Structures are given as C-alpha cells and as structure tokens.
Amino acid sequence: MSPSTVTVTGSGIDPVAIRRDFPILEQQINGHALAYLDNAATSQKPTAVLAVLDQYYRRDNANVHRGIHELSRRATSAFEDARSRVGRFVGANDPGEVIFTRGTTEAINLMAHGWGLEFLNEGDEILLTTMEHHSNVVPWQLVARRTGAVLKWLELDDEGRLRLEALDRTVNSRTRLVSLTHVSNALGTVNPVADIVRAVRYRSEAVVLIDGAQAVPHLPVDVAALDCDAYAFSGHKMCGPTGIGVLWARRSLLDAMPPFQGGGEMIRIVRRESSTWADLPHKFEAGTPDIAGAIGLGTAVQYLEGIGMSRIARHEREVLHYALDRMSTVRDLRIFGPSDPCERSGVISFTLSDAHPHDIATILDAEGIAIRAGHHCAQLVMRHFGVAATARASFYFYNTTEDVDRLVEGLETVRTVFA
Numbered sequence: 001m002s003p004s005t006v007t008v009t010g011s012g013i014d015p016v017a018i019r020r021d022f023p024i025l026e027q028q029i030n031g032h033a034l035a036y037l038d039n040a041a042t043s044q045k046p047t048a049v050l051a052v053l054d055q056y057y058r059r060d061n062a063n064v065h066r067g068i069h070e071l072s073r074r075a076t077s078a079f080e081d082a083r084s085r086v087g088r089f090v091g092a093n094d095p096g097e098v099i100f101t102r103g104t105t106e107a108i109n110l111m112a113h114g115w116g117l118e119f120l121n122e123g124d125e126i127l128l129t130t131m132e133h134h135s136n137v138v139p140w141q142l143v144a145r146r147t148g149a150v151l152k153w154l155e156l157d158d159e160g161r162l163r164l165e166a167l168d169r170t171v172n173s174r175t176r177l178v179s180l181t182h183v184s185n186a187l188g189t190v191n192p193v194a195d196i197v198r199a200v201r202y203r204s205e206a207v208v209l210i211d212g213a214q215a216v217p218h219l220p221v222d223v224a225a226l227d228c229d230a231y232a233f234s235g236h237k238m239c240g241p242t243g244i245g246v247l248w249a250r251r252s253l254l255d256a257m258p259p260f261q262g263g264g265e266m267i268r269i270v271r272r273e274s275s276t277w278a279d280l281p282h283k284f285e286a287g288t289p290d291i292a293g294a295i296g297l298g299t300a301v302q303y304l305e306g307i308g309m310s311r312i313a314r315h316e317r318e319v320l321h322y323a324l325d326r327m328s329t330v331r332d333l334r335i336f337g338p339s340d341p342c343e344r345s346g347v348i349s350f351t352l353s354d355a356h357p358h359d360i361a362t363i364l365d366a367e368g369i370a371i372r373a374g375h376h377c378a379q380l381v382m383r384h385f386g387v388a389a390t391a392r393a394s395f396y397f398y399n400t401t402e403d404v405d406r407l408v409e410g411l412e413t414v415r416t417v418f419a
C-alpha cells in the first residue's frame with residue numbers, strides 16, 4: 001500500500017491537501033469544525049495507515065515467525081519489513097537493534113528491567129532531569145529502590161531549559177545511566193541531545209537513554225548522529241496505531257541484557273531447568289507481537305517520509321511562530337517554555353489569568369477546539385513553575401494558521417467569561 005500523494009509547495013506543506021488524508025479532521029464538534037490541537041497526546045491517522053490495517057486483517061492475517069503457510073509468510077515479511085523501515089527512519093540500520101514494544105513507556109521499562117535491575121548496584125548514580133515525563137521517572141525510582149542506586153537531577157531554568165552548566169557537577173565516574181527527553185511534552189523545549197551525550201561521554205562511561213516520544217514525530221532523528229546508547233518512541237504520536245512503539249539500543253547493550261519477559265517467540269531451546277534465548281531482536285519480544293500495529297507504523301513512517309521530516313519540522317515551526325505571535329496579544333496569557341522559538345517544538349503550555357486550565361479546555365471544546373489541560377504527566381515541571389496544571393496546545397503538520405486563529409478567538413472568549 002503506497003501512501004497517498006501529498007501536494008507540497010516550494011517552501012513547505014500544502015495543508016489543504018494534507019488534511020484530505022485525515023478523514024477524522026473533517027468532522028464537526030459541537031457545531032464547529034474540529035481544530036485538533038492535542039497532538040502531543042496522540043496524533044491522527046492518515047487513510048494510508050487505516051487502509052493497511054484493514055488490508056492486513058482482511059487478506060494477510062496470520063501469526064509471525066511460525067507457520068510455513070502463505071499467510072504466515074506474508075505476515076512475517078510485512079512485520080519484518082516494517083521493523084527495517086522504522087529502524088532506518090531513525091538512523092538504525094541493524095534491524096536486530098529495533099525492538100517492538102507497546103510504546104515509549106514499555107521501551108523505558110524494558111531498559112529499567114533489562115539493564116537497570118541487572119547492572120546497577122548500591123551507590124551507582126542515575127541522572128534524570130526534572131523535565132521528564134513520568135514514564136522516564138517512575139521506572140527509575142522503582143529500579144533505585146531495588147538496587148540502592150541513587151537518583152540525581154538536572155534542573156530547569158526560568159524558561160524551562162536544562163541547566164547544562166550543571167553537567168560538570170552532576171556527571172562523574174559513579175554516573176551509570178543518563179536518561180532524558182529529546183523534546184519536552186509539557187514545555188516544547190528541544191534539548192541539544194548530541195551536545196549532552198558528548199558532555200556525558202567526556203565525564204563518565206554512563207549509558208545514555210533518550211526518550212524520543214516528542215521528537216521522532218516532529219524532527220529528523222538520527223540515533224547514530226546523536227551517539228546515544230538507546231532511544232525510545234511511540235507509534236501513535238507519529239500517525240501510527242496505538243499499542244506499538246520502539247526501543248532502539250546498541251547491539252552490545254542488548255546482548256548483555258537478560259530478557260524482559262519470558263514466553264514464546266523469544267527462546268531458542270527450552271529444557272526443564274533452563275532455556276536459551278533467541279537472537280536479537282526476538283529475545284525481547286515474548287509472545288505474539290502487535291503485528292498489525294507494527295505494519296501500520298511502517299506505513300506511517302512511509303507516509304511521513306513521503307512528506308519529508310524537514311518539511312514537517314519547517315511547517316510546524318511556521319505554525320509555532322504564528323501561534324506565539326498571535327497568543328502574545330491575548331491579555332493575561334502566560335506562556336511557559338523557552339522565549340526563543342528556535343529552542344522549542346510545536347507545544348505551547350499556558351495559563352490564562354485565574355482560569356483553571358480544565359475550564360479553559362472545556363470552553364474551547366464547546367467551540368470544537370481540542371487542547372489538553374492538566375499536568376501532562378510531568379508533575380516535576382509543574383512544581384518547578386509553581387502551578388498545578390497548564391493548558392496545552394500542540395501542533396502537527398496538518399494544523400494551519402486558521403487553527404491558531406480559532407484558538408486565539410476561543411481564548412478571548414475564555415477571557416470574557418472569566419473577566
């Protein structure tokens with residue numbers, strides 16, 4: 001199934017053509033055209049992905065790596081092709097290093113169990129940042145409790161950027177793991193990951209894991225250029241189905257790690273007392289995988305490649321600039337995160353005078369505008385800024401300046417309601 005063709009103008013994207021690929025965007029919500037601005041929570045799916053899921057179940061459905069029959073051959077080859085494609089998309093050319101997981105959360109938990117519980121000892125240090133999604137906090141708290149390892153934190157400045165000058169003091173020979181997000185889901189801050197990896201390598205032999213859930217959908221990502229050791233991301237935030245994601249990690253790291261879960265598909269030989277493991281990547285994929293999900297993610301990647309990640313990034317930057325500009329005209333609006341748009345991606349967290357973020361989201365919903373309100377699974381960020389919650393608008397390549405105009409009009413309505 002080839003992805004539908006998209007008209008691209010010289011400087012970027014033709015959103016009108018793009019939006020035709022996303023049938024969900026055509027509907028009315030509460031009598032208004034839908035303005036979907038909750039892309040940091042999940043993205044919508046293009047018809048190419050919907051079609052490949054339907055076709056897989058109608059025509060090719062079978063279990064993978066087992067049968068000798070035609071359907072199993074088709075399912076296996078589509079599943080493994082998807083793995084290679086998704087890997088290449090992030091610069092990982094060895095498909096053995098591409099582990100399919102349920103998403104970013106499971107990918108990080110795989111590292112926490114497979115690497116953290118196995119290799120960390122009392123007094124070892126794990127460096128996290130206070131910008132992390134709870135998915136990159138709680139697994140390490142659990143590991144620290146069981147191993148005696150100690151959690152250290154890289155703090156934020158007033159604009160929600162990492163205080164990188166503190167790397168000097170916080171990374172040392174006891175640092176065994178550094179795990180941080182590429183792009184903040186709560187603030188939109190884009191972290192200079194390659195520079196951070198270099199600084200960590202200079203001071204320690206720590207393993208570096210990157211949470212790429214908000215980066216892979218929006219920016220060109222190359223794990224080789226970043227020089228990290230492991231990288232996690234989710235399919236559903238990049239036009240793919242829910243329930244599928246990826247842990248990429250260096251072969252040497254994965255080889256050293258014991259399996260995460262035991263079961264079918266991940267063994268070589270099973271005897272009464274013990275078993276041996278299948279080769280990578282299957283060692284970390286116990287049980288029947290989300291075959292359709294992986295194939296759907298492969299098609300999502302093909303679709304994104306058809307548009308081009310640089311174009312996607314450029315379009316989102318244009319929408320972001322426009323939004324920051326327009327929103328600065330709304331009185332009593334406070335925007336969190338870096339003031340320099342070049343340091344952020346298409347996420348805008350804000351509060352509006354004393355209005356509760358949930359009330360803001362409810363009033364906007366009545367006008368067909370979908371945003372998020374809450375702590376965005378980043379309570380440490382909320383605490384840093386002394387707020388319980390924010391409202392958050394987040395863009396993708398199918399959003400337009402018209403969506404932004406609708407948002408700004410909606411915010412003016414919120415202001416009148418609360419005036």
Ligand SMILES: *Cc1c(COP(=O)(O)O)cnc(C)c1O
Pocket residue numbers: 040041102103104105106133135136181183184185211213214234245
């Ligand atoms: C969404 C998100 C996660 C969690 O992803 P799941 O798909 O829910 O597993 C982790 N980190 C960041 C930065 C995210 O945006």
